[in-house]
Structures are given as structure tokens and as C-alpha cells.
Amino acid sequence: MMKPLTAAKIFTLxxxxxxxxxxxRHAGQNNIMAISWTMVxxxxxxxAICTGAxxxxxxxxxxTRECVIAIPSADMLDTVVGIGTCxxxxxxxxTRFGLTPAKAQRVQAPLVAQCLANIExxxxxxxxxxxxxxxxxxxxxxxxxxxxxxxLHAIGDGTFxxxxxxxxxxxxxxxxxxxxx
Amino acid sequence: MMKPLTAAKIFTLxxxxxxxxxxxRHAGQNNIMAISWTMVxxxxxxxAICTGAxxxxxxxxxxTRECVIAIPSADMLDTVVGIGTCxxxxxxxxTRFGLTPAKAQRVQAPLVAQCLANIExxxxxxxxxxxxxxxxxxxxxxxxxxxxxxxLHAIGDGTFxxxxxxxxxxxxxxxxxxxxx
Numbered sequence: 001m002m003k004p005l006t007a008a009k010i011f012t013l014x015x016x017x018x019x020x021x022x023x024x025r026h027a028g029q030n031n032i033m034a035i036s037w038t039m040v041x042x043x044x045x046x047x048a049i050c051t052g053a054x055x056x057x058x059x060x061x062x063x064t065r066e067c068v069i070a071i072p073s074a075d076m077l078d079t080v081v082g083i084g085t086c087x088x089x090x091x092x093x094x095t096r097f098g099l100t101p102a103k104a105q106r107v108q109a110p111l112v113a114q115c116l117a118n119i120e121x122x123x124x125x126x127x128x129x130x131x132x133x134x135x136x137x138x139x140x141x142x143x144x145x146x147x148x149x150x151x152l153h154a155i156g157d158g159t160f161x162x163x164x165x166x167x168x169x170x171x172x173x174x175x176x177x178x179x180x181x
Numbered sequence: 182m183m184k185p186l187t188a189a190k191i192f193t194l195x196x197x198x199x200x201x202x203x204x205x206r207h208a209g210q211n212n213i214m215a216i217s218w219t220m221v222x223x224x225x226x227x228x229a230i231c232t233g234a235x236x237x238x239x240x241x242x243x244x245t246r247e248c249v250i251a252i253p254s255a256d257m258l259d260t261v262v263g264i265g266t267c268x269x270x271x272x273x274x275x276t277r278f279g280l281t282p283a284k285a286q287r288v289q290a291p292l293v294a295q296c297l298a299n300i301e302x303x304x305x306x307x308x309x310x311x312x313x314x315x316x317x318x319x320x321x322x323x324x325x326x327x328x329x330x331x332x333l334h335a336i337g338d339g340t341f342x343x344x345x346x347x348x349x350x351x352x353x354x355x356x357x358x359x360x361x362x
Binding site: 011042061082130131136144154155156159163168169173175176177 | 228263337346
């Protein structure tokens with residue numbers, strides 16, 4: 001069950017550095033890629049992802065200027081690995097990996113019903129020489145009822161780590177937290 | 182005991198999205214800040230961090246064009262929170278938090294002896310309107326003998342998550358791994 005998340009909290013979905021899935025819809029086709037080169041840029045919420053023409057989805061980002069960032073849970077690891085090792089040029093990845101595209105409100109790119117969270121984004125700028133795509137989150141939804149709430153972190157060498165022990169330092173960090181977080 | 186890490190593997194220190202400490206040395210003063218807005222940009226190894234003039238360290242990054250990215254272990258959480266909630270304008274943070282500055286080889290900024298890993302970096306570019314600082318890693322060291330090898334991930338709301346369960350998908354990811362990783 002996906003519930004809306006207030007804009008002030010959207011950056012908290014990406015700040016911990018999870019592996020994400022990025023969906024696009026272009027020329028009547030949904031596509032999805034796995035990416036872990038992402039960065040929070042602001043509390044507004046503004047994000048960067050690093051990609052380039054070697055990814056089939058890059059054309060869709062350039063042409064449609066929108067996407068959805070979906071955050072998979074740890075039990076989706078083999079789906080994430082599968083998505084990251086095949087290409088939208090010859091594969092309908094939603095069908096192949098049994099993912100359910102759900103309708104977004106502000107963009108044509110689909111939400112991924114199975115994920116922990118989805119962020120509808122517009123492409124604000126592509127910083128060309130670096131392949132940095134600047135995104136603004138327009139709306140976000142979280143599914144707090146999924147049994148596995150752990151996010152995944154890619155090491156980059158083919159190994160992955162799931163979220164472990166949690167620590168609450170809200171009190172000590174209070175002076176640094178923006179309104180509404 | 183810090184051991185060198187080959188250049189091809191340096192990006193694997195930042196790809197999982199850990200909270201990092203960034204050290205600088207400017208006008209005879211060491212300084213250190215906590216940051217979790219970072220992104221791998223390339224396998225070369227090239228990174229981005231997002232910061233700005235509101236951080237005391239930003240001037241040092243601009244003037245000296247170098248820094249060290251140090252990765253704290255989970256048992257250093259309260260040091261990280263402390264570093265993130267005071268300023269180098271009025272505090273010698275190495276002294277206050279009992280951190281040991283160690284000599285780097287390629288930059289003047291100090292390594293942090295207590296950390297899991299240290300990356301000596303030069304500032305390659307500052308993408309001004311966005312506060313994106315592009316860094317190239319020159320050398321890196323890892324301490325595999327620290328008992329707590331877990332990295333920390335900031336959620337951004339004052340809570341933190343440590344690394345948990347690990348998964349090996351090297352075989353399935355093989356086609357996507359660059360040489361030497």
C-alpha cells in the first residue's frame with residue numbers, strides 16, 4: 001500500500017545511498033534501469049544521478065525530461081541484478097521480472113508497485129560533460145507495510161549490503177534538521 | 182593498519198552511500214566535516230560531493246583544491262554526529278573529537294587514522310550553481326583490521342543505519358564489472 005510522503009521528507013529516501021530503479025516511458029515503451037550513482041543535492045528535494053548514452057534509458061530521460069526513482073527492498077536483490085545486467089533495447093524488463101507498472105500522477109513514467117518507495121521526478125538539467133542528470137522530485141509514495149523494509153547498497157564489485165542496525169540521533173542532530181523532516 | 186587500495190577499487194568505497202568525513206588543510210589549520218551527499222561518477226575513480234559556502238570547509242576546498250574523504254565505522258557514530266553539528270570556525274574538531282590526523286602522500290589534508298578507509302582527492306571542478314564539487318581520487322587506504330567494519334548511512338532525519346546482511350552476486354554481475362574490481 002503506497003502512501004504519499006511530504007515533500008520535505010523526500011530527500012530522506014535517497015540520502016542513505018540505496019540502489020534504485022529508474023523507470024522511464026518513451027515512444028509507448030516502459031523501461032527500467034538499476035543505478036547506484038545518485039546524490040541528494042538539496043532539501044527541496046533535488047537529486048543528481050550519474051548516467052550516460054551507454055544506458056538505453058538515457059535517451060528517454062533526454063527526450064521526455066522525466067522519470068520515476070523506485071527503491072527496491074532487499075528481498076528484490078535478484079530482480080535488481082537482473083535489471084542491471086540486461087538491456088531495454090531487446091527486453092521488456094517489467095514483463096521479464098514480473099514487475100507491476102503503476103500509474104504516476106505527475107509523469108508518464110510508471111511507478112513500480114513492488115518497491116518500498118517511488119519518487120516522481122522531472123529532469124531539470126543534464127550537465128553534459130559529466131553525465132550528471134539533475135532531478136526534481138514532484139511527488140513520492142512509500143509502502144511501510146512491506147515485510148522487508150531494508151534497502152540495498154551496492155558495493156560495486158558484485159556484492160551488496162542490506163540495511164542493518166538503526167540508531168536514533170534525532171535529538172543531537174536537531175539543530176541541523178530542516179523544517180518538517 | 183591502513184593498507185593501500187588499487188585505483189580500480191576506489192569507487193567501491195563510496196558506491197554503497199556511506200556517511201563520510203571530509204578533511205581539508207588550509208592556512209595551517211586542519212578541518213573536518215561530515216557529509217552524506219556524495220556520488221560515484223565513474224570507475225576512474227571520480228566522485229561528486231554536494232556542499233556550499235555555508236560549510237566552513239568549502240573555502241578550503243576552493244583554495245587548496247584538495248581534500249581527504251575518510252569513511253567512519255558505525256562505532257564512530259557519535260563522533261560523526263558531533264562533527265556534523267559544530268563548526269570549524271570556532272572548533273579544532275580533530276582535538277575535540279580525539280581524532281588522529283595522519284600524513285597523506287599526495288595532498289596536504291590529513292587522513293583520519295581511526296577511519297575504515299581514506300581517499301586522497303584533488304578538486305577537479307566546482308560546478309558552481311549546483312554546489313557540486315568533482316573530485317578525483319589519487320590514492321586510497323583501507324583498514325581491514327578494525328573490529329567494526331560496518332559503514333554508516335544517514336537517513337537525513339537524524340537517524341542512521343549501519344551495514345547489515347551481505348550478499349555475493351559477483352557471478353551474476355560479472356558482465357558489468359570493470360577490470361580489476
